[in-house]
Structures are given as structure tokens and as C-alpha cells.
Amino acid sequence: MKTARLDPRDVIGGLVLIAIGAAALVIADDYSFGSARRMGPGYFPVLLGWICCALGAAVVAKGFIRKMWDDGLPEMPSLRAVLGISASIFAFILAGEHLGLVPAILLLVGISALVDRGNRPLTAGLLAVAVAIGGVAIFIYGLGIIFPLFTGGR
Amino acid sequence: MDVFDNLAAGFGIAFTLTNLGYSLLGVIVGNLIGVLPGIGPLAAISILLPITFGLEPSGALIMLAGIYYGAQYGGATTSILLNIPGVASHAVTCLDGYPMARQGRAGVAIFTSMMSSFIGACVGILIMMFFSPFMVRAALSFGPADYFAMMALGLIAASTLAQGSALKSIAMVILGLLIGMIGTDVQTGQQRFTGGIPELSDGVNIVAVATGLFGIADILANVNRPQGSIIARGAMSMRSMLPTMAEVRRCVAPILRGTGIGAVLGILPGTGGTIASFMSYAFEKKISKTPERFGKGTIEGIAAPEASNNSAAQTAFIPTLTLGVPGDAVMALMLGALIIFGIQPGPRFPAEHPDIFWSLIASFWIGNLLLVIINIPMIGIWTRLLLVPYRILYPAILFFVCIGVYSINNALFDVGLALVFGLLGYGMKLLNFEPAPLLLGYVLGPLMEEHLRRAMLLSRGDMMVFIDRPISASLLGLCAALLIWTVWSALRSSRRVHAQA
Incomplete structure (x- = not known):
């Protein structure tokens, strides 16, 4: 520098x-x-x-x-994080619109988990299923948020 | 006494089973989230804000406030155990807390921070109870020009006194004000900056802004980053947490001084817990007979800042509730939540909604007491929870963000908006711009514009109204002094660097 x-x-x-x-x-x-x-x-x-x-x-x-100048050195953006997290949220929006909440959660959590290099596909899959079960239980049945679970591809 | 009658009525509401439940839930969730690295109170409140929208206003506020100071207590825990401040106002606690943990005295450090926090908070609540009516009376004589000046002072103080470049923070305030303009103009019905998108006609959703800037941006910045290692594992016994009598005696004066500094800075607009904790730490170090012990694990270095930021956390509610002018980003979120509930904070708020105002104060007492009680047995659980790696946590957090943002209007559009603000926040982080001033500007933008228009209408377009009125003149004078001081100290420090080179 x-x-x-x-x-x-x-x-x-x-x-x-x-x-x-x-x-x-x-x-x-x-x-x-x-x-x-x-x-x-x-x-x-x-x-x-x-x-x-x-x-x-x-x-x-x-x-x-x-x-x-500010302290510290400039950092490069992590393209992997930006693309991966953006893709996961886009998938959540699209799936939420057309397929329902459960596929949306599976896609959101599955894709976003793979952004971290330490997560294997199996970990990501299991995490996605766990969050989907817990999330539906808490937010749909517990807090009564309105979001169809499956819409069967409208 | 009027205050005690009101408080008794407030306790009557806060002590109902449901509200006690909300308070307990709030402090536990806040505590948990405050402990988790990478999520501070701002992210916690913005992620959990939507959950409260189905509740009664008083229940919702009680829970939100619980999350807020629950996270305050929790943030100290991560500072001590991990050397990672959950939030900026605990950064100072790392200086002596982490060395203490490395000496195997993490328990004592956590206990001290808890007790100091509790004392600071109690004094803060007392001041809030007795000072608020006075503030309300003063605020009733505020005109639109005075409100405008007050908000300007808050924004300038928040950006010049906080960490980072003052110039860049002020730029963020302006950007926030501009984002606040998006939506329908209240006076003329004109659509502004909406780009023809109907979802934007009500303005950008505050939860989308906050969860994006603080939730998603944090995930983007922290993913694939190595985590700090945890010093103390497993449960901590009660005995290992108790400080010695000599240590207790050493703490008393720093706690009291910290509380005082925090209470004053909490009330002032734009200054909050972060500045309070830094100032009280610096003050203790300055007046200490053994300043060399600071930074190496001295107990006063935890007691003073923790008392200070918790007392500021409570007194910060005074301007937010009685003037409708939030002092920092967290308070701005609280204000946003109140407005979503259809309550306009301001001098009339305590009189028009005494039930909400006083039950909130009563819930502060209950929540702080609950925190002290639950924190001790919980620390063992929290420290074990810290062993859960971030790579498992963040996808779940991302889901909380998405479903939370969605639930406000049942709109997936808002989720997309949160992503936009997440990317903006990440970009700002990389370019070294602070997100908190942006949020503050965003919340105050529409209010400032309204007061400016009203002031100008009343004065028939005469700008002198800001100087003629003593309140606004002195507030704007303070603004000018702050700006001059900032420029002067920037020039002076650059000259000093030049002299060394």
C-alpha cells in the first residue's frame, strides 16, 4: 500500500x-x-x-x-457470498410465489448453506430439512403467519 | 406521588400473565441472540420485530424492550468469552473482560458486568420515571423549528461522535434521509422515487431496511471467515463467579460514575451507549492511581463501561418516547415499531397512552430483574451454544430474516428489498461506511421534512426563525460547534501525523 x-x-x-x-x-x-x-x-x-x-x-x-485515510486495508468483496446468498433469497422468493413455503425454505437454506466452504451438500440438506420443520412449526403453527406450505406449482 | 400511582398502574398491566410471558420471552430471546456472535441487538430487534406485530401494543413493546436489554446483557458475555463485542457499546468490555477470561476468571468478569449493568439500568429507569414528566412539559413548548433543530443535532452528534470517519457518517445520514423520501409525500400525495413500483408507495419498509443492513450484510461479511475460539467451556459454578470483597469495593465508585456518565449521554440526542462506555472507561483510566492495570484484566474496566452503557440504554428511551426523536439506531427501530402500531411518540404520548408508557417502565424493572435471575443459570447453556459453528447458524438466521420481513405485509417483495439493503450494507462495510447513521436518517427523514415545512410555513419562508427561537438557536449552535470541532480535530490530527513523518 x-x-x-x-x-x-x-x-x-x-x-x-x-x-x-x-x-x-x-x-x-x-x-x-x-x-x-x-x-x-x-x-x-x-x-x-x-x-x-x-x-x-x-x-x-x-x-x-x-x-x-481510514484505518485498515481495503478488502475485496466475496463474490461467492454475494452470488450465493443472493441466489438463495431469489430462490426463496420465486419458490414462495409458485411452489409454497416448504420448497422455499429448503431452497433458501440449502443454497445459502453451501456458500460456506465447510458445509458439505449432505450437511446443507439436513440443515434445510431441520429448518423447514422447525420454521413451519414456529412461524405457521405457532405464530400464525399466513404463507401456504405447498401450492403445487401455480 | 403521581409517579408512583402511574407506576403502580403500569405494574398492574405488566404483571398480567401474558405480559410477564412476553417480557420473559423477550429477555431470553434477546439474551440468546446477544450471545450469538455476529448478531447484535440491532439485528436481533429487526429480525424479531415482525413477530411482535400480532400482539397488543403494550405486550409487543414489552417484548421488544426485553429483546433490547436482553441483548445488552448477552453482548457483554461474548465480549468477555470470545473477545467479540456483540455490539459496539460492548467493545470496551473486551479490553479487560477478555484478559480476565484468559486468566480463568471469566465467571467473575461476567458476574461483574451483570451486576454493573443491573445497577446502571436501575438508576437509568429511576431517572426515566422522574425526568420524563419534566421533559414532556419542556417539549410542549417546542415548535416545529425546535424539533427540526433537535433532529439535526441528533443526526450530527450521532455521526460525528461515533466511531469511523465523521464525514462518511454524515454522508450516510444524508443517504438515509433520501431513502426516507421514497414513497408518497404526505402533504401533496406526490409519489417520490418509487420508480412506478406500487409496493413502494408506502415507503421502504423499515424492517426490510434494518434486517438488510444489519442481518443480511453481517452474514455476507462473516461467512467463510474463521471464528474466534472460546476460552471457557462447560458450565460455571456460582462460586467461581463471585468476586472477592476487595474487588466489590473497588467496583462501587466506577459503577456509580459510569452510571452517571451513561445517564447524561443517554438523554442527549445522538449520543448513546457506545460513546458512554468509551467515555467512562477513559475516565476511570484517567483518574485511576494504577492506570497501567487497565487492559490487562482489571475489574473496574468492566464495571464502569457496563454500568454506563446500560444506564444510557434506559435513559435513551426518554427523548425517544417524549420527543419522538430517537438518539441512536436501536431507538430509531423502537420508534418505527411504535409508529407501525399507530402510536406517535411525542410529548403527548405519556398522557394519551399512560397504560403503554407506564407498563413499559414497569416492564423495564421486571425485565432487568428477570435477566439477573436467568442469566446466571443460562451462562452455562449459552457458552455451550457458542460451540455451534457459524456455518450452521447463518442459514437459519437467513430464514428468520426472510420469513420475518415477509410477515409484515405478507409480501415477498419486501424480502427482495431486504436483499437489496443487505447488498448495500455489505458494500458499505467494504467501503468503511457505517450503517447505523443511515438507519437513523431514514427514520428521521420524513419527520424532519414535515417539521421544516411547518416551520417555514409559520415563519412565512423566513429562515431567521431558526435563530430567533432560543431553543432552536441553541441546538443549532451546538450542531455548528460539533461540526467545527470535528473539522478542527481532523485537521489537527493530520498535522500531527505530518509532523511525525
């Missing part, structure tokens, strides 16, 4: 903030701004959009000043 000229965390984070602020400004342009006395629905969001952009720029600047 001795040779690094910028802290990527600040530069990326700041640019994202500028993008969000700019997007807010563009979208809020359609809402009536009003006046200070009678603020329209666009007034506060536009204010926030400008502040967001300004702070984003300040964070980018901070990334170029070595003595203001």
Missing part, C-alpha cells in the same frame, strides 16, 4: 454518493419545488441531492489525502 496514491474505498464510495445525489436531483426535478414558504414535494429532496453530491465530492477528496 506504500505506493498507493488513493484509498479506493473513499474514491469509490464518494463517486457512488455523487451518482446517487445526481440521480436524486434528476428525478426530483419532476416534482414541484415550491417556495421556502410553501415547500413542494421536490424541495427537501433537491436540498438533500445537492448535499449528497457535495459530501460525495468531499469523500473522494479525502481518498486522495493519505493522512486522512
Whole structure:
């Protein structure tokens, strides 16, 4: 890191903030701004959009000043975790919509468990069955949450 | 005395069998979740929030509050045994708690933290009982400009005083405020930032935001990461937990000082348990005759911060309930829960819902007592539970998150939203942005906008109203002072680094 000229965390984070602020400004342009006395629905969001952009720029600047860097070293995102956990939740949503709660839990727990390298497929399967049994018992029969267990592929 | 009549009535409600059951359930579940590494009170409350929605408001609040301070007690246990603070406000407890555990004195450390927590909490509740009516009277003279200034101070204090870069935290507050804008504008009915998605017209669900930022993001960050090893295994006997008389004497003054620091910082907006525990630890170290013992397993280093963060945890309810202005992210969640129950916290809340207000206070007494009683026999079970590896736990936690978020509106859309916030939270973690200010901004966003609009309408668009009113002027003055102090200390520390280089 001795040779690094910028802290990527600040530069990326700041640019994202500028993008969000700019997007807010563009979208809020359609809402009536009003006046200070009678603020329209666009007034506060536009204010926030400008502040967001300004702070984003300040964070980018901070990334170029070595003595203001955060402690610790930047970490790479774990693609395995992001893809695996996202896939498991997507599976839960799709299965919950079309197949029912039990298949949804089996998919959610089974897929997400495999994200950890220490879990074998058998462990993941057993865990999925156990959570499905316990989960249905607690949430459906115990707390009375409405979620069809099986819908048979609608 | 009025207070005692009210409290007696409150105990009448809290002592019903169902409410006692909710309190017990809350503290046990909170305690359990506080002990589990990787889940702090914020995640615990946000994951369990949906479960309470089927209950009566007072029962639900009693259970939520139970989860909250149950997790507070539990968080200290992981700090001591694992050197992993369940939540930031226990980070200081690691400094002396973990060394004590390594010296084979984990039992004494846990017992001390429990007793200090209990004393801190008791004093905190007493202050809450007697100070709230005073606060209510003061709050009735608050105008919209004053509320706006109060919230601004809370947001600025929360982001400049907490750990991490103040600049980045303030940016997160603004991002939170922007996310709070999503939905239907209350005054004009205009849809804002919904992208035409009908599910967003009521705004982003608070449980989806909180479980995403704190539950899913934590899983993303902790999966495949090596776990800390546990020092003390198996059950602990009562005898091994008792400190010596000399140690008890050494603790008394630090507990009292910690409680005082915590109580004050709990009431102030934006400062909470974390700052209170750090400050009281630093204070004890400064005034100690033997500061070199701190960090090597001294008992005062546990007693002071634990008393401090628990007393702050209780007094933090004062501004949340009487002003409707939460001081930290946990309180913001509580506020969100109250609003979901159709209760608007504010100066009229104790008078309009005395049953809820006072039964909540009564349940604080009951819950804290329950915790002291159940914590001792439970520690053996919790430490064994810590042996369950994280790779088995997190898929189950993920299921709790999904079903919990779903159950609020019976909507799978919200589960997807939680995933979006989970990914956002993970990205923020990697880029070193704090999630707590975002949640605080998100909850306060719509309120701030409403008060700003009202203040401007009353003053006919004259910005001077913020300076003319003494309350708002002094609050905004404090905001400015905090900002100047933050910038100044950042510049000074960078100059010092420069001088060393």
C-alpha cells in the first residue's frame, strides 16, 4: 500500500454518493419545488441531492489525502457470498410465489448453506430439512403467519 | 406521588400473565441472540420485530424492550468469552473482560458486568420515571423549528461522535434521509422515487431496511471467515463467579460514575451507549492511581463501561418516547415499531397512552430483574451454544430474516428489498461506511421534512426563525460547534501525523 496514491474505498464510495445525489436531483426535478414558504414535494429532496453530491465530492477528496485515510486495508468483496446468498433469497422468493413455503425454505437454506466452504451438500440438506420443520412449526403453527406450505406449482 | 400511582398502574398491566410471558420471552430471546456472535441487538430487534406485530401494543413493546436489554446483557458475555463485542457499546468490555477470561476468571468478569449493568439500568429507569414528566412539559413548548433543530443535532452528534470517519457518517445520514423520501409525500400525495413500483408507495419498509443492513450484510461479511475460539467451556459454578470483597469495593465508585456518565449521554440526542462506555472507561483510566492495570484484566474496566452503557440504554428511551426523536439506531427501530402500531411518540404520548408508557417502565424493572435471575443459570447453556459453528447458524438466521420481513405485509417483495439493503450494507462495510447513521436518517427523514415545512410555513419562508427561537438557536449552535470541532480535530490530527513523518 506504500505506493498507493488513493484509498479506493473513499474514491469509490464518494463517486457512488455523487451518482446517487445526481440521480436524486434528476428525478426530483419532476416534482414541484415550491417556495421556502410553501415547500413542494421536490424541495427537501433537491436540498438533500445537492448535499449528497457535495459530501460525495468531499469523500473522494479525502481518498486522495493519505493522512486522512481510514484505518485498515481495503478488502475485496466475496463474490461467492454475494452470488450465493443472493441466489438463495431469489430462490426463496420465486419458490414462495409458485411452489409454497416448504420448497422455499429448503431452497433458501440449502443454497445459502453451501456458500460456506465447510458445509458439505449432505450437511446443507439436513440443515434445510431441520429448518423447514422447525420454521413451519414456529412461524405457521405457532405464530400464525399466513404463507401456504405447498401450492403445487401455480 | 403521581409517579408512583402511574407506576403502580403500569405494574398492574405488566404483571398480567401474558405480559410477564412476553417480557420473559423477550429477555431470553434477546439474551440468546446477544450471545450469538455476529448478531447484535440491532439485528436481533429487526429480525424479531415482525413477530411482535400480532400482539397488543403494550405486550409487543414489552417484548421488544426485553429483546433490547436482553441483548445488552448477552453482548457483554461474548465480549468477555470470545473477545467479540456483540455490539459496539460492548467493545470496551473486551479490553479487560477478555484478559480476565484468559486468566480463568471469566465467571467473575461476567458476574461483574451483570451486576454493573443491573445497577446502571436501575438508576437509568429511576431517572426515566422522574425526568420524563419534566421533559414532556419542556417539549410542549417546542415548535416545529425546535424539533427540526433537535433532529439535526441528533443526526450530527450521532455521526460525528461515533466511531469511523465523521464525514462518511454524515454522508450516510444524508443517504438515509433520501431513502426516507421514497414513497408518497404526505402533504401533496406526490409519489417520490418509487420508480412506478406500487409496493413502494408506502415507503421502504423499515424492517426490510434494518434486517438488510444489519442481518443480511453481517452474514455476507462473516461467512467463510474463521471464528474466534472460546476460552471457557462447560458450565460455571456460582462460586467461581463471585468476586472477592476487595474487588466489590473497588467496583462501587466506577459503577456509580459510569452510571452517571451513561445517564447524561443517554438523554442527549445522538449520543448513546457506545460513546458512554468509551467515555467512562477513559475516565476511570484517567483518574485511576494504577492506570497501567487497565487492559490487562482489571475489574473496574468492566464495571464502569457496563454500568454506563446500560444506564444510557434506559435513559435513551426518554427523548425517544417524549420527543419522538430517537438518539441512536436501536431507538430509531423502537420508534418505527411504535409508529407501525399507530402510536406517535411525542410529548403527548405519556398522557394519551399512560397504560403503554407506564407498563413499559414497569416492564423495564421486571425485565432487568428477570435477566439477573436467568442469566446466571443460562451462562452455562449459552457458552455451550457458542460451540455451534457459524456455518450452521447463518442459514437459519437467513430464514428468520426472510420469513420475518415477509410477515409484515405478507409480501415477498419486501424480502427482495431486504436483499437489496443487505447488498448495500455489505458494500458499505467494504467501503468503511457505517450503517447505523443511515438507519437513523431514514427514520428521521420524513419527520424532519414535515417539521421544516411547518416551520417555514409559520415563519412565512423566513429562515431567521431558526435563530430567533432560543431553543432552536441553541441546538443549532451546538450542531455548528460539533461540526467545527470535528473539522478542527481532523485537521489537527493530520498535522500531527505530518509532523511525525
